[in-house]
Amino acid sequence: MLNSLNAPQRDAVKYLDGPLLVLAGAGSGKTRVITQKISYLIDEAGYSPKEIAAITFTNKAAREMQERVGKLMVGKNIKGLTIATFHSLGLQMLRAEASLLGYKPQFSILDSSDSFKILADILATTDKQLLRKTQSQISHWKNGFVNPDQAKATAEEELTHAAAKVYQLYQQTLKAYQAVDFDDLIKLPVELFDEHEAALNKWQRKLQYLLIDEYQDTNACQYKLVKMLTGVRGQFTAVGDDDQAIYGWRGADVENLRQLTEDFSKLKVIKLEQNYRSTIRILRGANAVIANNPKLFEKKLWSDLGTGDLIQVSACMSEEAEAESVIMKLQAHKFENRTKFLDYAILYRGNHQARIFEQYLRNHKIPYTISGGQSFFDKAEIKDLISYLRLVANEDDDPAFIRAATTPKKGIGNTTLERLGEFASLHKISLFAAAFEGDFQNDVGNKQLEDLLNFCTYIQKIQECAVRDPAGEVLNDLLTTIQYEAFLYDSDEPRAAESKWKNVLDFIGWLTKKGEASTEFGNETDGKNLLELTQMVSLMSMLEGREDGEPDAVKLSTLHAAKGLEFGHVFLIGVEEGILPHRESIDLGVTDPTKIEEERRLMYVGITRAQKSLNISWCKKRKRAGEMQMCEPSRFIAELPKDDVRHFGNPFNKDAEASKEFGKSKMANIRAMLNNN
Ligand SMILES: Nc1ncnc2c1ncn2[C@@H]1O[C@H](COP(=O)(O)OP(=O)(O)OP(=O)(O)O)[C@@H](O)[C@H]1O
Numbered sequence: 001m002l003n004s005l006n007a008p009q010r011d012a013v014k015y016l017d018g019p020l021l022v023l024a025g026a027g028s029g030k031t032r033v034i035t036q037k038i039s040y041l042i043d044e045a046g047y048s049p050k051e052i053a054a055i056t057f058t059n060k061a062a063r064e065m066q067e068r069v070g071k072l073m074v075g076k077n078i079k080g081l082t083i084a085t086f087h088s089l090g091l092q093m094l095r096a097e098a099s100l101l102g103y104k105p106q107f108s109i110l111d112s113s114d115s116f117k118i119l120a121d122i123l124a125t126t127d128k129q130l131l132r133k134t135q136s137q138i139s140h141w142k143n144g145f146v147n148p149d150q151a152k153a154t155a156e157e158e159l160t161h162a163a164a165k166v167y168q169l170y171q172q173t174l175k176a177y178q179a180v181d182f183d184d185l186i187k188l189p190v191e192l193f194d195e196h197e198a199a200l201n202k203w204q205r206k207l208q209y210l211l212i213d214e215y216q217d218t219n220a221c222q223y224k225l226v227k228m229l230t231g232v233r234g235q236f237t238a239v240g241d242d243d244q245a246i247y248g249w250r251g252a253d254v255e256n257l258r259q260l261t262e263d264f265s266k267l268k269v270i271k272l273e274q275n276y277r278s279t280i281r282i283l284r285g286a287n288a289v290i291a292n293n294p295k296l297f298e299k300k301l302w303s304d305l306g307t308g309d310l311i312q313v314s315a316c317m318s319e320e321a322e323a324e325s326v327i328m329k330l331q332a333h334k335f336e337n338r339t340k341f342l343d344y345a346i347l348y349r350g351n352h353q354a355r356i357f358e359q360y361l362r363n364h365k366i367p368y369t370i371s372g373g374q375s376f377f378d379k380a381e382i383k384d385l386i387s388y389l390r391l392v393a394n395e396d397d398d399p400a401f402i403r404a405a406t407t408p409k410k411g412i413g414n415t416t417l418e419r420l421g422e423f424a425s426l427h428k429i430s431l432f433a434a435a436f437e438g439d440f441q442n443d444v445g446n447k448q449l450e451d452l453l454n455f456c457t458y459i460q461k462i463q464e465c466a467v468r469d470p471a472g473e474v475l476n477d478l479l480t481t482i483q484y485e486a487f488l489y490d491s492d493e494p495r496a497a498e499s500k501w502k503n504v505l506d507f508i509g510w511l512t513k514k515g516e517a518s519t520e521f522g523n524e525t526d527g528k529n530l531l532e533l534t535q536m537v538s539l540m541s542m543l544e545g546r547e548d549g550e551p552d553a554v555k556l557s558t559l560h561a562a563k564g565l566e567f568g569h570v571f572l573i574g575v576e577e578g579i580l581p582h583r584e585s586i587d588l589g590v591t592d593p594t595k596i597e598e599e600r601r602l603m604y605v606g607i608t609r610a611q612k613s614l615n616i617s618w619c620k621k622r623k624r625a626g627e628m629q630m631c632e633p634s635r636f637i638a639e640l641p642k643d644d645v646r647h648f649g650n651p652f653n654k655d656a657e658a659s660k661e662f663g664k665s666k667m668a669n670i671r672a673m674l675n676n677n
Pocket residue numbers: 004005006009024025026027028029030031032033241244275276277563564565566608
């Protein structure tokens with residue numbers, strides 16, 4: 001098995017004498033070391049699968065690793081093996097130990113839009129910019145393992161101090177809701193282990209060996225968790241590349257790499273130097289760009305996959321021209337090389353850049369998948385509606401209870417919910433059940449109780465209707481009663497509200513159509529179908545975004561989401577000043593050069609995704625805020641080695657138009673070819 005590894009990779013897999021850091025550039029087989037090591041630990045080193053946890057950066061990476069390990073260990077028992085993100089590992093721990101922190105095991109997890117709403121309530125504002133700023137400040141504190149008191153104590157500016165106060169209220173609200181947010185999934189386990197040694201010992205015994213991929217992007221809180229779990233034994237393997245640290249803006253700190261060497265005096269460092277992914281030219285391009293950043297660690301990277309094609313850099317007249325040219329090149333390349341669509345990726349800095357490419361891909365009937373796009377079921381208005389359905393189906397669903405009880409507002413305030421939450425967790429019952437308990441009822445004001453009971457009895461009423469009446473009728477009645485349309489128009493600009501309302505109607509249309517379809521099959525009443533449908537919808541919303549099997553489609557992805565992946569042929573688009581590097585980092589870069597450095601690492605990540613060919617493009621003109629503006633090529637383009645690059649539509653000489661004409665005739669040829677095929 002170890003034959004498929006080179007010598008240092010093999011050393012890394014076999015090393016079990018203490019903490020290990022594999023520090024190496026892109027495509028050098030770091031992730032491969034992790035998968036092979038999992039199988040080595042089980043097969044050769046006598047670990048039981050349930051004693052091992054491998055931590056990846058995204059759910060997708062976790063799924064991919066599960067697949068790879070599954071293939072390596074066919075026919076063997078790997079039950080209990082944990083391959084997860086930091087967040088899902090944290091969730092697992094929190095579920096098991098919730099009571100120690102005063103939570104019930106079925107606590108709810110709020111997503112970013114839920115916590116946005118809570119903040120809007122606390123701050124009593126609709127100022128989105130302020131809310132976003134506060135949200136990211138709180139997230140920053142949490143990721144840095146700073147609690148509200150510490151935040152208050154260290155805040156120097158008045159604004160930060162105000163945010164710290166909001167942070168405190170926010171935490172109290174979450175606790176009252178028996179809910180945690182995304183950052184809590186890491187922060188709370190650390191707090192738990194800080195306070196409860198027995199729990200820590202239990203998890204240390206349970207997880208005997210830890211493997212961590214993409215270590216450069218861990219934040220302070222995640223690092224603390226690793227340190228706690230591995231304890232003095234320090235049995236772990238971390239792999240990472242400081243040149244690919246691209247989550248500084250989210251609180252990740254590449255200093256954690258250096259910190260490892262200080263915190264673990266016995267840390268062994270293994271470097272990998274051979275790149276198995278890219279051609280020599282692509283690698284030279286990547287190395288040349290990243291050489292402009294100050295070095296944290298000395299690294300070398302070489303490849304013997306041949307010189308390969310020149311890196312192509314195209315200057316395009318406009319976004320439309322860029323999209324057209326990328327798609328023409330892609331089709332021609334695919335035709336000539338007999339490749340598949342899934343061999344191609346179009347990568348970009350920001351999500352908004354995808355839109356025009358989606359249009360052109362659709363026009364040309366080219367299949368594509370897009371990463372990180374928002375799923376229909378993730379939209380706030382759909383989640384609102386689903387929360388009612390979930391509550392109707394199962395009144396003990398507390399997260400649904402909270403969402404439905406507070407959206408739209410029905411006079412049920414935080415204090416009431418807080419009391420309800422406390423009472424429910426004390427008596428280990430659901431929020432819904434707690435509302436009907438005499439002891440709780442005696443404890444709240446008459447008006448508050450009335451509003452709460454109105455809501456609960458209304459839910460009971462729909463529960464009855466749902467068994468009796470047609471699904472469509474029940475839903476329409478629900479929307480009217482809660483005045484959802486008016487709520488949308490009250491809380492948003494008319495255009496946004498209109499499109500949200502349309503989504504709601506689409507959703508109901510879709511649901512009731514399904515409902516009718518299923519009555520044809522069974523003899524159930526329509527009402528019963530609503531409950532069935534609700535379960536189906538909840539399941540769908542959980543499954544959405546799962547990519548089962550790899551369809552033959554061009555991949556559209558942000559650079560951030562493309563981390564760790566590889567593609568035969570990569571188109572890096574919109575490589576302009578103001579996009580990559582991002583405008584904000586250019587502005588801040590005047591005083592803080594690390595901002596530009598992070599953008600450069602992003603460029604490095606982009607280049608190193610490519611195996612065989614790399615096309616970089618930029619636009620000379622681009623519409624911004626409705627106005628046409630002139631653009632400059634990214635400074636990173638100039639950093640590419642001259643000998644490895646071929647420029648098209650050269651911005652520095654005037655025959656760009658001629659090359660465009662040339663492009664047109666070539667396109668016509670290709671179209672003819674494709675049509676004949
Ligand atoms: N010893 C090896 N022999 C052949 N192929 C290898 C070897 N090691 C790694 N590879 C292949 O090289 C490619 C890159 O490997 P991998 O994704 O593990 O690199 P990485 O260091 O994790 O990259 P990144 O920094 O982008 O995450 C993969 O296709 C992998 O299968």
